[in-house]
Each structure stands twice: as structure tokens, then as C-alpha cells.
Amino acid sequence: MDPQKRAKSAANGSWEDLKSVCSLIPNMAQDAVLFLPLLFVHLHPAGIPSPQELDAISGTVKSHPKLHRVLAATVALGAFSRLLEMHAVPVDSYLDLWPRIYPWILFVHTYWDAIPPQFVVLGSKQAYSVFSTIIIQINQHPDTSPLVRAAPGLHFITANWWATILRNDGVIVHEGDVTESDGWGELDKLLSFIGLDIEVARNFDEVVDGVGGIRHLASLLLKHIDMALASPPSNFRTGVIVVAFKAAYERIDGDGPFSTALLSRGGISTIIGALSALNTWNVRADSIKPWALMILRDSFQSLKSDRYITKALRAGLLPAIISVAIATQQTRLDGFNDCNALLVQLLEQILPASLVYYRVVRQIKFSLPTALVLASAPDFTLCAILPSWQRFEYLVTHRIAALDHFESPAWVCFKACENLRCMKIAKKSDLEKCSRCGVPYYCSQPCQKVDWKWSHRNVCRKPSQQNFSTREKSFIRSLMEYNFRFFPKLREDMLLRQLTFMYTHPGVAFVTVFDHAQMPLQGWIDVRSLEDTAVPDAPLRLSQLALKGERLQLYAAIGTGRGASWMIMFPAWSSSSRLHDGLAAIVKELPRGMDSHMDLVDFSEVHVGVKAKFCELVAQLDADNDFHRIS
Template sequence: MHPLLALENLEKLPPSHRVLAQAALSGSEEDIDALKESIDSLPKTDIVHTLPVVYALLGDSVHNEKDALQRFPVVQAALDLFLFVSVSGRGIVPSGVIPDLWPRLWSCFECIHEHLPESSAELKLELADMLIYAAALMLRDGKIEASVVLSTPGFYKVVGAAWATSFSPDPDATVAPHHAKLLQIVVTGAASSEQAFNDFVAGAGGSQDSLAALILQRMADHLPAPQAALDEEHIVGLGSLLGFFEMEGRPLRAPLVKSGSVDRIVSTCAVLLRNFLPTSSNPLRHMSEASFRHVILAYLNALWEHLIYPRYQERIVEALQAGLLPMLLTYAEAYDPSGPDKAISGRLMQILRILPPSTVYLSVLVQLGPSLIDAGSLHSGAHADFAEEWKTLVEIVEKRIVVVQEFETGKLPKYRACDNLQCGALRELGKIQRCSGCLSANYCNAECQSADYTSGQHRKHCKQLRVAHDSLVADISPSDLEFLRALVNHTYSDSATLGAIALNTAMGLEYTTFDFTRGACAVNNAPLRALANDTELIDQLKLELVRRTAGGIKESSGRARLDMHLVAIRGRTIFAPGPGAEARAVAVRWIAMPLRSSNTAFREESRRIAEDVYPRAANRETVKSEWILEQLEAVDVIQTH
């Protein structure tokens, strides 16, 4: 036992306080309260000498329900005394007493908690809340105390249960920081131990889904009423939850998303930014309220992470529905890539730049259109860099909404090619059927399907095609994938694109790339060796090519009826925690999307223009943009992706 916990230390108290301390040892609530009320009149250096009373009062055993009910008020009073001593002493309680005081406190809590009847549920919660407050005070000093407290079997479960029911930051400014710090320490500990994490989850509701829902509820609890100002209490409360979003390996990401975390994070960021931004009465507000920076940036980081992982397009839709665009617009004037808040500005710019590449998805465009209208116009005082990015987004959306309209009316893509190589006909969508096994191959009718299955390549590749299909739709919904095909078809048919592709493919560069990773599409012709390191793409290409050959027979009208177009979109984000920082790299996802032609006329006309007409043209740009397109459009050929 630590010397400061010995009863002999009561002799060091002034006589009047010594009498009160000795009387409190009887366990009388009245006497304990009297000692507590006298502490304010004690010299600061003497406050520690009341700790032996706390230690002694926690020592009696509890064996049954009667003992528990009798001991509860005494233990409650003893805990109250300890809390008062700790707060009044302003850190005077030596950390050395904790290895002795905490085990006794925990043992007393366990015994009473075990023997209290079910009808005393409120008493159990009250006792647990006081225990956790005591733990928060004990953990304020260092690693040794944390080790003593956090290594206690069952501690994480108790904290989880108490936090789920009654534990939340207290309006009292002396209490809130301790509660918040305890939660941060506990979450950090749970993140480093699977058992601790499971215990915390069990206490907080029993499942990761219930914990995720609780976290989001607590976020709402820590926000002020609409239009009310944010104060330190709100910041402390929101800050205490950050550990759940930053746990190594992000074990709660999926449950949080399932529970609606994107909506809650966007609304939280909007409130934080609204209270953080400079105002006419306080133009330096972002400088004076620097304590907000960490919390604001951390929640923006959490939003960013939600928007960069597989099926990120679904999270973007949720963010748009939650008010992402108005949130971004509120910061347009304050945006400053070189100012004191450059980290916040930088993260907001990254979030804005995610949007243009996401317009390859129908689901995003359908939401982006009305969201841009609702968000309103960009203020004239917006930072030039921000205004440029916003303008880029608006222009891309306006162009692609036209594609959406054509897609929804059935104009894009209008045709599909039969995968029976002995046929190869291009038919309208309603007049062609898809293999139910692979969901990839298309046929005019059952006869074409049977022919390809028996004498073609489909028997061999049906399962491979299904695996490839399932891999793709795991990240992209079927409707979004169909729209992407329509978008590529529309982009290919654009006059400038069509002319450039026709001329270049005539030169022998068969692999045309459609790169949407930056928003606007960049179309280029490239030899396969430029993409040879992408093994997933090479596997796609091999499968696409081999499935269209059978015993040396190629498509009935020759190889020129198939041109390989490669589509690049933002892919899976590679995430790897690094020392002191997080390293992320956005991967490009390539999708092989062959262009099928009804005959070879387009290829032949392209070659004629490239080899004969174009080199002799006086004004090549004029020829390229007007005459070439006119010649190509006159070709009697149907093409589709």
C-alpha cells in the first residue's frame, strides 16, 4: 500500500479537519459530506491527506444483495469525495497511489454491481458513471496509470455500456475534458487490442452495427441546435469521437457507412465550417479559434476517406444528398492554399476534385444535376483556384446531363453485337439476348447462343466471363456500368474524337484509351506496351480477344470489325498507413470495352483519308474538323461498344 493511503496521514490534517475525517470513516453519508464540504478551506498541500478516508471506505466486502444496497451509498459518497479531492486539488493527487487505489475501487464496484438487484439498474448506471469519471481523472497523468486502469479485465466493457447509456461530456468545463480524454484513451486502447475492442463493442450494444449507430447519435448530441453557436463543449465532445474514425484498419468503416455516417459527417463539417469561417465582425476568426482546426480537419479527413474507397460513387451520392455542395460553397471565399488554414483548404479542394471523375456514374449525375441547382451560384469573391475547379465541375455536369437524357430515352447505346462469330450481327437492344450464365455475351437468339457454345469459344470461357463480370459489378452497379458504356459511345462519336481516332487507328495503333480519371475525357491511341504492367487489364484483353476466335476463325467479316477501346476510371484506392502519416494512391481501373462494327467500311475509309487525302490538305485542321467527319459519317456502318 502506498504510504499516502495509510490512516496515519490523517494526523497531518488541521485538528478541525482531522475530526471530520475520522468521523467519515464510520461510513455515514452525512459525515462524508461534511468532510467533502470542508476541503475548500484546506491548504492545497493538505488535501492529499484525506485520501486514506477514500481508501478505507472502499475496503469492506460485499457478499449479497443486502450488503450491496447498504454499501452503495457509502461507496457513492467515497467516490464523490475522491472526485472532489481530485478536482479541488487540481492534480495534487499523486499518481503513485493509483496502483493501490484503483484495484480496490474496481473490486468494490464489481462486487456491488454484481449483487445489486435488476430493479436497481439506475443505481448501477450511476455507480458506473462515477467510476468512469474517477478513471478519467486517474488517467490524466501518464502511461503507468493508463496501464493500471486499462489492463483491468472487464474495464472496456463497462466503459462501453456506460457510454452507451449515460456517459457523455458534462456541461461542467472541469468534467468534460476528462470524459473526452478517457474516451480517446479507451478507443486508442481498443484499437490496439482485439479483445479490448470486442469488450467495448459488447458493452456498447453487442455488435459493430449498434456501436456505429451510437457513434453517429453521439455526433448529433454534440452539435448545437440549428443556427446556435458552437462552443468549447461541442468541440470537446466531437473531438472525443474521432478515434472511432481513425482506428487502425478502420474496422468500423463499413458499419458506420451502413448507419449513415456520410450524412452525419457532412452535416457536422457544415456546422464546424460555419462556426469557423471569418465574419465581417471577426475577420480573423480562423486565426483566433485555432483550437477548432484539429477537429475540423479530422472530420474532413473522415469524409475524404469515405469518398475514396470502393463503390465511392455511392458515398458521393449520399454526401450530395446531405448538402456537400452548399458546404463547399460556404468555404469558397475563405479558401486559401497558402494561409494559416491551408490544410483545411487543401482537403476541401481534394473533396471538390473528386466530383468531376465521379460523373462517369449515372447515379452521381442524377444527383449532381439538382444539387448544383440547389447550391446556387458561386460568389464573385470566391478564390480564383476554387472558382476554376467549380467551373470545371459545372461544365462537365452540363455536358454529361445531355448524355443522361440520351441514355434514358434509349438512344445510347442503341445496339449490341452478337457474340456468335459466325453471325456477328449488330442488333437493337430489345432484339438481342444475354447469356444468363456469364451475363456478358450477347446473342441474336437461341440458335446463335447454341452455335457459339458448341462450336465457338463460349463453353470454355463462360465461367471466366462470369468471374470478370462479378468482379466489376462488385464496385460498379449494373446501371452505372451500362451508362459508362453509353458515355464512351457518346464520346467516341464526338466529331473531334472520331476524326482523331480514325486517323490514328489507320496508322496501326489499335488500342484507343478513354481516360476519365480527371473528369473530362482524354482520348489517345497507344500501343499495348504502354499498359503492359497492368496485369488485370492484360487479362481482360486476352479474354476479350480469345473469346472471339474459334479454331483460327475470326469475326466473319475480318478483324477490322473489332477495335479495342480501353476505358480508364478512378479505381480502388490503395491505402497503407505510413510512419507519422498516411500514404494513399488512387489507382486507375481499366475496363476493356471493344468497339464492334457491322462491316469494315469505317476502317477502310479511315485508312484512305489518312494515307491519301489528309496529307495533301492545305488546311489540315479544317479538314480534320469538318470534311473528315463528313466523310466518316457518310460510311454505311453501325458501331457500338
């Protein structure tokens, strides 16, 4: 049969002749547009069977006119995708074609399993490739794009095909093992379509279903970014990476499943690797960096903040911060101010607050030398973040020294027997703790029995889920002691604050608070009344112990991290009441009626002898090693 007769037969409904005619499309590039009217006829929505019809047709007969229309429509869809790839379809026709094409795509996608296989000319992989090609191409027209993006089901289709190509490392495999070696162009277009709409809840749900779950979506996004970074740089590729990071950031859900999957499955390394790699690209890549930094910033404020920060340090966070600062200073491209603001936020707020976590300080000890080499470069001295980096470096240096103190044989954790009639001070390893709640320590079973009868049975409870492990609390305790013992100015400030509080609040039990949420190493101590210090997990007996023999002070460490502000209470024991008695004696000599808000330095110099007596007390306690032991 000649082509004209086949075309007429195809126009009258013959799917065999339609398939034969459409096979000529690749050889008729100049006249391919002539096939559109024929395809237009076979894509009429009236030919779509209803669900009830489809159920009756596929269950009772092997052949039916409506099933032949389905077969012809799938042929037409395949041919139409080829015309789009050849750019043979006038853009102005998209608006007329879409109302016919979309219902057929949705029908075949929805009822794929219900349609007898012999009545679908496309295989499953080829079908999703055809559908995705049509969706992506028609979406590029400004008039049809809103219709495409609002149409249900299409994000599932495009996400499914995107995942299929990515899982095959960018190689497109069609039915019959026919492969295309490079599917990057299609991959990037698919991600651009998916990523721009992923913040919409319905579209996000479709994408998650299309790729097989949230964990798969996170892994695939990271794989796409890694593969894009490994490819030759280009402005188009830069845009795709921006879409990937923006999509990841838009769906960050705190400590939800997507964030957890993204950050636990190599996401931290991918993000920092991107920040480092993009500095070598000769294209406008600064638009990517703010998105990457915002993901890091938000992840560092989650419940797993210290874990993520540790991973980031291991992946090269500090060198990345310096290299990004240098690159943005040299290029001054879009995003320069955003990058600097985010870097300052990391250096001034988020990272300093994490330097109370043992794992973070331990990792930063190994990461700092490489960063210091980069920070010594002349270009870095011109960066806007230099003052923030210098303050951060100073703090890190002292925290590493505190870590060395904690890990040295000189650090010994002391506890006091909880029996108030005993209160023997000894090494933690020489005492036994309550087996039920793990809070109080005792030097012997008789002491435990006495304390149980007197008070502990009223407050003993099984330990709840705690945010801090024993080692972490021990490190924070050693950090407080390190600052107290090795920074005389800090200790002087603390004792003067205690002196002031005792003067302005006679007889009131107080807590000395070490604020680890602030950047400065000094001037971050406060003294508060016990009643005003809310500590959810503090043992109830601390209020009673604080008044027993004046041999105990209460210290608290406060900070931010793991998604919230926190406070940990530490009792501090001494073998005598000399510290409290000495401060009380100084207070007693001060004239009454002084301004309670007076500056500490002025307060200490009101009376000629106060400063001298204060220094004499500190010297005596130092000589006798009679300061409180934080436990």
C-alpha cells in the same frame, strides 16, 4: 454517537459509521479535505479479496470481514468522487491516491456480478458514474495521466457511462430515478478521455465492449457530434467535436465494420452538416474541418465510394465545399491550407473519377444549381480553389448532358449476334443473351447453337460477383458514345491515335481506351495492343472476334473508384469494315521509317494528302452513319 466517535469507529473499520460520516461531506465544503485520511484507510488494496476468496466467501456465508471491507471501500469511492467534484482534493495527492483507488475500481468493475448486492453500497449506474468521475479527474494531472491511460479496464468503464448518458439524451439518471438535467459537461469530458486513446488497439477494444459493439460506437459518436452542433458554440465544444472527428478518422477501417456503420448510419449527413454549421460559429472551428474532409475523402475511395458520394451530394456536399472555401478564405485560421488542399483533391481527383457512375451523375444534376448560386458570390472569386471548381463545373456540365442523352429516347443500345457467320446488329431488346453467363447475345437459337459448338462452350461460365450493374455499364457505354459522337475533336484525336498505332504496329489487334480517371474532358484517350490490355473479366473470345472481318473494334473504359482501379471492355460493331479499311489505306500511303513517338498533329501533316483523306473518311462515315456501335 457524536461525529468524533463515529469518525474513530469508521477509522477502525465500521462501514456504517463511515457512511454516516461521509454523509456530512456536502455540508463541510471548507473542511472536506479532512475526510481524505479516513478514505485513505478504507481504500487499502490489502482489503481486496482474491477471486478464490470471493468465490468461497460469497458462496458459503452471508457475512465476512472481507466483504465488509468491500462495502466500506465502495462507500469510500463514492465519497472520494464527491470530494473531487467539490475540488476538495489536493492535486498533489493524486499520485499517492491512485495506487489505492485503481485496484478497488478494477475489482468492483470486474467482479460486480460475483459480489453479493448487499455488500456494494453503489447501484450499477451510480458505480459507473462514480468510477468515471474519479478516472476523468485524476487523468487531468500530468503526473497521473500516463498511469490512468495505461491502466486496463478504464476505457470500458468510461465508454459504458458515456453511452448510458448519450442514450438518455444527455440526462444523467442515477439509482432511484434521481436525475441531473444536463450531463453535457460530463459527456464531453468522457469523450475527450475516450477519443484521445481510441487509436490504441487495446483501448479501442475496451471502448467497443463498453458501448455494446462497433455499430453502437459509430452511432453514439454521430449522436454526440449532432448534439454538440445543436448546442451553443464554445471553444470547449469545438474541442470536443474535434476529438469526435479525430476518433472517427483514427478508426476508419476502409470497408470494415466501423467505417460501414459510421457512414451508413447517417455519418455522411452529420459530417456535411458539421461543415455547414461550423461556418456560422464565431469560435475557432477551422480545426474541425480538415478532420471532417479527411473522413469524406477516405470514404469516397472505399468499395462503396459511389454510394457514399451520392449520399454526400444529397446532403449538400457541393454547397458545403463552396461555403468552407469562402469561410477559410475570410478567416484564414489554422487549417486554412489543409482545407484548401483537401477541397482541391476532392474537386480535381476524387469527384471527377466518380462521374462515370450513373447514380452520382443523376444526383449531381439536382445538386449543382444550388452550388452554382453560392459559387456566383463575389467572395468565392477570391478563393484559392476557384480554378479547380471551374474545371470541375465544366466537366459536370458535360456529364449531365451525357446523362440526358442516356435517358432520352435517342439512346438505343445495340448488340451484334455473337455468331461470327451472322453478326446481325440489332437493338439489345431484340436479341437474346446466354442464360448461363449473360455475356453473348444472339438473334436466334440456331445462331446460338452454331456459336456454342464453335467456341462459346469453351469460355461460358456462370457470372461472378460484379462491381458494375447492367445499368451502370450501359451508362458508361453511352457516355463513351456521347463523347465520341458529340465532340469532333475528341473523335479526331481517337482516330489519329488509331492511325498512329496501325502505322507503328502493323497487323496488331488494338484496344481504344477511354480514361475516365482524369480530369480533362479531352486528351484522355489511348490506344494499346490487345495483349498489353489486362482485363480480368473480359470474355476470352474478344481476341478472336477482333480479327474477324475487320468489322469490330474493342473499346475499354478505365477509371478509379470502389477502392481500386477498374477496366471494362466493350466490343464495337459495324455493318462493314469501311472505318478500318479507310484507316489502313491512309497508313499504306505513308512513308516508312517515321518516328513512332511523333506528335499526332505532326504525324497527320507529314504527307500533304493525309489530313484531307482523313477528314474525307470521317465525313463519309458520318454521312452514312457507319461508325462503330459500342455494345
